[in-house]
Each structure stands twice: as C-alpha cells, then as structure tokens.
Amino acid sequence: MPFLTIAHSTRYRYRQPVAFGEHRIMVRPRESYDQRLIEARLDITPEPVELRWLHDVFGNSVAVARFDGRARELRFDSVVRMEHSPMAEGSVEIEAYARAFPFTYASEDMPDLLRSIERQHVDPQRVVDAWARGFVSDHRPTDTLGMLADMTATIRRDFTYAPRYEQGTQTPIETLRKRQGTCRDYAVLMMEAARALGFAARFVSGYVYSPSRGEGRVGGGNTHAWVRIFLPGSGWVEFDPTNGIVGNSGLIRVAVARDPMQAVPLSGSWSGFPGSDAGMTVDIHVHLDEDSAAVPATAITAIRPPSRETCRHVDPHRL
Template sequence: MRYRVRHITEYTYGAPVSLCYNMAHLLPRDTRNQRCLHQKIQINPPPVYQNDGEDYFGNQTFYFSIQEAHKKLVIDVTTDFEIASLNVLEWQAQSTLSCGELRAMLNAPNTPELRMAKEYLLDSPQIRRSEDLKAYALSTFADDEPVLQAAMAFTHKIFSEFKFDPSTTTVATPLEQVLKQRSGVCQDFAHLAIGCLRSVGIPARYMSGYLETLPPPGQEKLVGADASHAWFAIFTPDFGWVEFDPTNDLMPNEQHIVTAWGRDYSDVTPLQGVIFEGGGSQQLAVSVDVRRV
C-alpha cells in the first residue's frame, strides 16, 4: 500500500517573533514494513539554518532556526511511502511465550534486544508506574497468560471500558485522572496502556503517527480532516516490538503510519521549539491529510 501524508502546522503569534529554534518529528521513519519514498519540507519564513538528524530512538528529525521578524510560522511536510502487510494475527496465534516467562527473561537479560527493552520498563516524564495502574492490569497479565494474547485482551479492555472524548483531557492530564474518569483520546489510551504494562513488568513504548481514515459511504473525504494518532507496542523476544491500538481495538497493520516512537509523547512531540525574542500569545492550527496513491 502506498500513501501520501501532508501535515501542515501553522503558528500565529500576537507579536512578531524575530528569533526561534525548532525541532520536528514530522517525517515517517522506516520500519520493518514501512519505507519512505520521497519527502518534501517547506518552511515559511525560510530558515537561516536547517539540518536533518536522528534522535536517541532512531526517529527522523529536522532542526531549523528563523532569524527574521514574523507573525506566522508555517511548516508544510509531504511524505510518500509504502507499507507492506504484516501477519500480525498469525503472530498472536503462534506466540506461546507467557507473561511470566517474559518477566523472567527481563530479570536476567542475555541479549542486546532484551537489555534495550528494559529501558521501556522505567518511568518516563509523562508515565509513572503505580499500584492503581498495576491493579487495573494485573489479572490480564497473569504469569501463565500468553503475552501477545494478553496484550490484545488488554487493548479490548481499554476500548470497551473507556469513552473517546476530547473534551475531558489535555496533554497534561495525569494517568490517574484518565483511569478514574474512564475517558480521553488516543494519546491518553496509549499512555494508560503503557503505564499499566510497565507497572506489571511488561516493556512498552509509545507509537506516534497517522491513521488512514475513510469517509462515510457516499461522502467525499475532506482534505486536512485526518489527525495524528497514537498507540503502543510491547516487546517480545520472538517477534520484536508488536503494536496494539486501544482506541480502535486492533493490531495495527497497513492503515497505521509510524512517524516516531519513544517512552511517551514528550519524546516524539511533532514540533517543539524556543522563542527568544517576541511572540506574545500564539494560536496553533494543524491540518493532516492521508491519502492512498
């Protein structure tokens, strides 16, 4: 499957900005089933400095600096890539590794992959392990439960017990509040799942990207109506990192486009920066369009 993603970010400032530095996670990365074919970055005003790079997690980044007065900043990124289908349902059926066996392997890691996976058992800036999170997940991840089947069951648990409601949370809402109110958005559900998994000794990471959405029957798709999406992945020695989407109750495949992964949202923020001169109030507008080509 081939896709084209166009992601436009627009900041409007209350006062002119004359100096700013920015870093972006807006370029889909290559994975075992995803390959970038072409990418185009347009920034207005034009930066005096721009450079591509990779962060600690291997995500593609680009840095830029603008040193002229401006009241509007526009970052327009278009990427073409292809995604191959994975036999994710077969993995789930074939995997016999239990949660207890995985925890034992992590306690005495004997491969680089296991040692690296242990990083995703630790607390991170937006996700703290807790007894409440452990209590919510522990019965699903009992020692004798196959780990991939348990992860899918837990994905369904969040999907069925939580309501998608953008009005109830912000990027700063604590996990304990999300757990208590049983509502939120994809970022909250991914953070919740990761916090629960780490609390029961299963390594989990945050996945950021896009999801292809289809219009209702008989209606045209609206340009720019798509949005960024978030889900999670767990590590197993036999299949590596395996992804789950609690917002949609499924294992991601061809319709999920990976931009970046990390410990939580703070590692993969689409755009972050510092304004040194000017700015005042600011308004953010984001337009995302995902199309098959």
C-alpha cells in the same frame, strides 16, 4: 500494499512580527521493512537560515531549523509519499517460551530493554498494577498475545474517547478514574500497564488511516499515538488501544520513544510582545493513492495567550 500520501501542515499566526528560536520537527515517518518512503518534502515559511537533520537517541528523524529576522506567520508543510505493509494480529509470531505469561526476556535482550520496562508514573496504591493484573488468569496459563489484545480491546470498549487540545497527558491513574481520555492518554495507560506486568513498552507518535471504506478509525486528521510492546519472535509489535488495533494496520510510525515528551511532532520558541500569539492551525490529510477515498481531515485552531514576552509553542499529540 497501499501507497499513501500524507500532507501535514502546521501554521502559527501572530498579530505583529515576532522572532523565532530554534525549532525541532519530527514529522518524517520512520523507514523500515513495513514503511518505505518514496518521497519526503519539508517546506518552512519563512525560510530558515539553517536546516539540518539528525537521528535522536531512538533513531527518529529530527529536523532542526534556525531562523533570522521576524515574521507574522510561521508555517511548516510536510508532504510524504510512502508504501505501507500492514501486519494483522494473526501475523504476530511469538517464541515458544514467551507464548504463555509470565515469561522472562532473553538475557541478551534484557540490558537494552530495561529502560523501556521501567515505570514512568508513581502508583503508590498500585492502581495500575491491579488493573493490569486483572487481565492475567488465575486458573489457567495466560496467553501472552491474547492478554495484550484483550487489554487493547478493553480500553477501546470501556473508555470514552474525549478530544483534548492542550499539550501533555493524563496520568494512568487519572485515565482509569475518569474512564476517558485522548489517544495519548490511552497509550500512556497501556504502556504503564504493560510495564507493570514486566513488558518492555514504548510510546509511538504517527498517523492513522482507514485501510478501507468500511473500517473507521479514531484520531484521523491529527497526529495519533499508540504503543509498541516487545514480544520475542516478532520484536516490537503495535497496539493501538484507541482503535483496538493489534499490528500496524492503518498505523504509520513517525517517532518512537520511552516517554511522550520525547516524541513531540513540533516544538520551538518565539519572542515578541505579549499578546502577539494569534493561534495555531493543524491540518493533516492521509490519502490512499490506490483508492480515491481519503481519511477525513480536521483543522484545529488553538489560541493560547502568552504570559511572557518569550514563549514556547508546541504541536502536541493533538488527539
């Protein structure tokens, strides 16, 4: 049961003082039986005139900051110490009626799962449907967990991981066509494929770390994205197609949502003269307290010249 320290710093720089609008920050990990926060601190420079916390419609912790005055730099520093309880694929228990696919969710669960089953992307040629159906056996009962694990492993094995620093995601059809993408692209593809088969699936934003020196993880040094799928008997189970992980080993949940745009780690606005934006730097370090090894961290700078005097800046799922 490892103890982790997560340091997440986002820094916006400007060539001359600008004013800041309201900012929403989602960097505080969700507390649960497998994630226990010991300490959480959020420092913002310049200091906001108001900082309040709320739970959004999905139960994610959101900080809302309001500012007064102007500055040439805006910085958010989050430091969290927590206890994590990894669950491996072998720990996933599924009710007898749902162990073989297809199955129908219980009537008492269905009303609350429907929005997570609905498709979010248009697929007129049923490209995603056909790809998803390829994991279903035509000749024998299809093991539910085995099928989803196979889908997870296939994306990890057959697709090329390609970092992209612009915000937003590819459509699932684009990802299938290109056979490459970022962690958020893979998460959206698997989420839509699972929904095509009738599963309830949600998008997850958080952090990834290597549980041991021998286990490499893609996506360290930045926020990470994966999928949760509802399986009767175990509830919401993690699937990370970027790393081929089933279960939450090495995965720290921060935000869970129906759509990626509902789980953006940091968003807000600024106003000033065009050309003031001097770029953004994101640094994330995940340190295993019981081990001196730390996940390699990456500092990324993104420079996006604004086209208007009032612009939005967003810290998206970077990889």
